[in-house]
Amino acid sequence: MFENQHNVAVSCFEEVRGRTSVIAFFLGMAIIAVSFFLGRSYLFYASFLVFSMFITLLWRNAPRPWIFLVSVTAAMPFALSKYGYTCNLIFAFWFALFNMRHVFRLPRWFYVPTILVVFGLFTSSINWISGDVPRSIMRQLLFLYNLFLGPFLLLPSVYLGMKEGQDHGMKLQGLLFCLIIPSTLILLLARFLGNPVNEWEASLHGDIISHGFLIYELGKWYINFMRTEVGFILSALVCASAAIIASGVKPFYRILSGACFASNASLLIGAGSFGSGVACFCGISAIFFAQSNRVSIRKRVLAMIAIACILFLIYMFIPPDVKEYLAHRYEHRIIKSGMDQDRFILWGHALRQLIANPEGVGWTGLVGNKVQTWIHNEYLTYAVSYGLFGGLGYISLCAGLLVSFYRRGRRLINDSSLHAIYLAGLGVLVSLLLNSMTDHANENRWYFNVMWSLIWYCYFCSLATDTEVAQRGKAF
Secondary structure, three states: OOOOOOOOOOHHHOOEOOEOHHHHHHHHHHHHHHHHHHOOOHHHHHHHHHHHHHHHHHOOOOHHHHHHHHHHHOOOOOOOOOOOOOHHHHHHHHHHHHOHHHHOOOOHHHHHHHHHHHHHHHHHHHHHOOOOHHHHHHHHHHHHHHHHHHHHHHHHHHHHHHHHOOOHHHHHHHHHHHHHHHHHHHHHHHHHHOEEOOHHHHHOOOOOHHHHHOEEEEOOEEEEOOHHHHHHHHHHHHHHHHHHHOOOOOHHHHHHHHHHHHHHHHHHHHHOOHHHHHHHHHHHHHHHHHOOOOOOHHHHHHHHHHHHHHHHHHHHHOOHHHHHHHHHHHHHHHHOOOOOOOHHHHHHHHHHHHHHOOOOOOOOOEEOOOOOEEOOOHHHHHHHHHHHHHHHHHHHHHHHHHHHHHHHHOOOOOOHHHHHHHHHHHHHHHHHHHHOOOOOHHHOHHHHHHHHHHHHHHHHHHOHHHHHHHHHHHHO
């Protein structure tokens, strides 16, 4: 784990004594372990605020270990306050405060979606400002920070430093050990060692489908396994693991990724989220399509066979009650699904809300007057919340990322580790954007931030090719 690589390194990316990637990994896991016993307490909240500020200042000359630490703590499965601050966003806040210049070093097109959404916040203010003006303004600013500025502007500033390093083997280790494995372990522990805390409530949906509405208690954590929420992170982790399996990296990394793939795929199948399953399939398809010019047909076929065999074995060994639940979900979503059960009704409510208030109503995931329902569409959620400008801002961010990943894939150097990272980011992005069409990713802050951390980490790691190619050009 985190073995030394001998690639050329940029001087500002070197590790210093006492601040290495190995220490960052174990320190991050120790923080997660402490949170297991303390939970969402004032003691942990205050301690983490002080610690995150101190470590950000102390490790400012060791960017890679600090980034790895932030990545591990992204797996913390709860928000630090009722407003939904996750640990990685606390790190991002201190980083932006102490290194404001990094916020202005992002690619220029990043600022267009941000400006649009901020403008949407102002246009929607005519609907959300109440009699208590300071309180309503603070509330909406907190939502904006948590659901847009944090994950879409500040987290990119955190991962921007990854493009300066050229040790692609170490980057792959960071993706696997600091982003994929921690969240995978927590999800597995919650599912098999946690205690369901809402069995009675889940049973109200029916004995067969209660699997898809469970919440598990693990220590002081509550892990949400409702299919419309957990499906997002499971499909993202499956795609990231599949990308490493399909790449020509060291067998040890592929075996570890295979274990993560099997674990998360089994949980995804058990969750019974039809939309997440389809999005995951599309993400994996995008991975194999993107590697068509870099990997031989034989290796691609072998990788497909390996993934197919893992999925077949998972289905063969899942419990009978889970198979019955999957059969019920298939019958409900494919065979008997009618307009009265489909997402189109919900999207129609959202569109009518948007037409009635094109300026936005402030952050909300619900539409309707007497009876409110979830929108189940991330794009419409941002549009209803922040108006036409906000919806356009979110769509432009998604479209910009897709275009960037497409263009990046044509300029990657011939490095298997870097290629695996790029494919992981592409697969997670495709899965997230498709899944967002039928469900709401932002309902669970942990899942939301882990997915975007995966995307931004892979995005900026792949940007290192520009620096490396330019330096090689100067050398010649």
